[in-house]
Amino acid sequence: MAKGDDVLNQFEKAKKEEIRTDGRKLKVGIIGTGWIAESHIQSYQRMPDVEVVALADLIPGKAEAFAKEWGVEGCRFYPDHLSMLEAEELDAVSVCTYNMTHAVCTIDALNHGVNVLLEKPMCVTTEEAVEIIRAEKKSGKVLSIGFQPRFDPNMQQIKKICEAGVLGEIYYIQTGGGRRRGIPNSTFIEKRTAGIGALGDIGCYSLDMVLNAIGYPKPLTVTGYTSDFFGKSLEYSLPENACRFDVDDFAAAFIRLEGDIILDFRVAWAMHVDTPGDTIIFGKKAALRIPSTDCWNGTVGGPMTIYHDVAGQRVETVLPIIENRGMGLFDRKIRSFLDAIKNGGTAPVPSSQILYNQAIIDHIVKSAALKKEVEVVIPEI
Numbered sequence: 409m410a411k412g413d414d415v416l417n418q419f420e421k422a423k424k425e426e427i428r429t430d431g432r433k434l435k436v437g438i439i440g441t442g443w444i445a446e447s448h449i450q451s452y453q454r455m456p457d458v459e460v461v462a463l464a465d466l467i468p469g470k471a472e473a474f475a476k477e478w479g480v481e482g483c484r485f486y487p488d489h490l491s492m493l494e495a496e497e498l499d500a501v502s503v504c505t506y507n508m509t510h511a512v513c514t515i516d517a518l519n520h521g522v523n524v525l526l527e528k529p530m531c532v533t534t535e536e537a538v539e540i541i542r543a544e545k546k547s548g549k550v551l552s553i554g555f556q557p558r559f560d561p562n563m564q565q566i567k568k569i570c571e572a573g574v575l576g577e578i579y580y581i582q583t584g585g586g587r588r589r590g591i592p593n594s595t596f597i598e599k600r601t602a603g604i605g606a607l608g609d610i611g612c613y614s615l616d617m618v619l620n621a622i623g624y625p626k627p628l629t630v631t632g633y634t635s636d637f638f639g640k641s642l643e644y645s646l647p648e649n650a651c652r653f654d655v656d657d658f659a660a661a662f663i664r665l666e667g668d669i670i671l672d673f674r675v676a677w678a679m680h681v682d683t684p685g686d687t688i689i690f691g692k693k694a695a696l697r698i699p700s701t702d703c704w705n706g707t708v709g710g711p712m713t714i715y716h717d718v719a720g721q722r723v724e725t726v727l728p729i730i731e732n733r734g735m736g737l738f739d740r741k742i743r744s745f746l747d748a749i750k751n752g753g754t755a756p757v758p759s760s761q762i763l764y765n766q767a768i769i770d771h772i773v774k775s776a777a778l779k780k781e782v783e784v785v786i787p788e789i
């Protein structure tokens with residue numbers, strides 16, 4: 409290695425993030441030990457100031473098997489979230505349950521004085537989101553919603569571009585994403601457990617990407633459409649899944665936001681095309697194109713482009729993808745939550761913003777059922 413490389417590598421090393429803690433260990437419980445709990449436990453295990461002391465799951469033996477698989481020693485097991493909250497003195501919980509129990513687990517945890525990291529989507533309905541925020545306010549605890557793409561420097565760049573006025577006044581946004589074929593199974597495809605389908609699984613990411621960038625304006629009206637052709641079809645789904653599929657596998661909506669901004673949205677778990685389109689933000693000075701991915705999970709699919717005029721000439725500025733260095737996005741989501749608890753800070757992904765995300769999803773469902781435009785109604789908090 410050349411001497412110059414050594415010098416540069418020193419800078420690289422210096423960039424590595426150190427986790428500085430005050431030595432105090434936080435006692436953490438995980439509610440729901442399914443698939444996403446695996447990412448939570450791995451992140452917590454990388455945090456020197458966390459002790460995972462309790463695991464709860466409705467399915468007998470699941471939490472015990474989870475502990476064994478991930479080498480969680482000395483923790484206690486519970487058959488549901490409430491028995492865990494009643495028996496333990498916890499600093500925090502991760503709510504990793506399916507969508508239909510997000511609200512009850514979060515509200516019960518907050519009522520027991522426990523800080524909550526709640527997986528996305530926030531919940532299923534607007535009313536549940538409001539109840540969650542009421543419990544949060546009453547408790548004075550930290551509640552953060554688990555949108556790890558928020559910590560992606562490319563996502564942060566979108567927000568910086570919008571906030572810096574590069575696009576001028578924004579008046580129209582097209583967003584969404586999807587997969588040509590990518591319907592999950594397990595608990596994601598039934599109302600009983602998931603409540604909503606593609607809308608809650610991946611639609612919430614698209615909404616967060618653009619709404620966070622423009623400061624989460626209030627949604628006013630929604631014209632929504634949902635369908636379930638692929639999920640219910642024996643041609644595209646396994647019989648054992650098709651017969652229980654009762655959520656959306658595609659949704660589209662036209663949403664009016666405060667500030668006279670139009671949001672044109674579509675999301676698909678399955679369709680006969682590779683992507684329902686890139687995200688495009690139209691401003692009066694310039695437009696931004698954010699390439700979609702073929703497995704929509706809230707990431708930027710490639711270099712973004714700004715379309716603008718320079719002295720009368722139409723030009724395009726391509727923004728290279730920014731590499732995420734140091735801690736991974738999931739670790740950042742967990743760390744920012746822990747730091748907010750320890751430092752008495754605000755939630756990294758606040759419920760006050762995600763309320764609007766949830767209200768849009770819920771009103772798409774409502775509008776689709778009524779087959780007409782609906783006004784977005786959010787009860788007073």
Ligand SMILES: NC(=O)c1ccc[n+]([C@@H]2O[C@H](COP(=O)([O-])OP(=O)(O)OC[C@H]3O[C@@H](n4cnc5c(N)ncnc54)[C@H](O)[C@@H]3O)[C@@H](O)[C@H]2O)c1
Nearest residue numbers: 440442443444464465466488489505506507509527528595
């Ligand atoms: N952030 C991400 O990248 C990401 C990725 C995948 C899933 N998720 C979200 O995570 C959530 C869970 O998804 P999953 O794939 O892990 O689901 P899963 O079905 O694999 O696991 C959920 C578990 O929660 C348990 N559970 C439900 N209610 C409970 C209660 N009251 N008390 C205790 N346990 C309870 C169930 O028995 C089940 O084992 C979903 O809301 C999903 O949207 C987030």
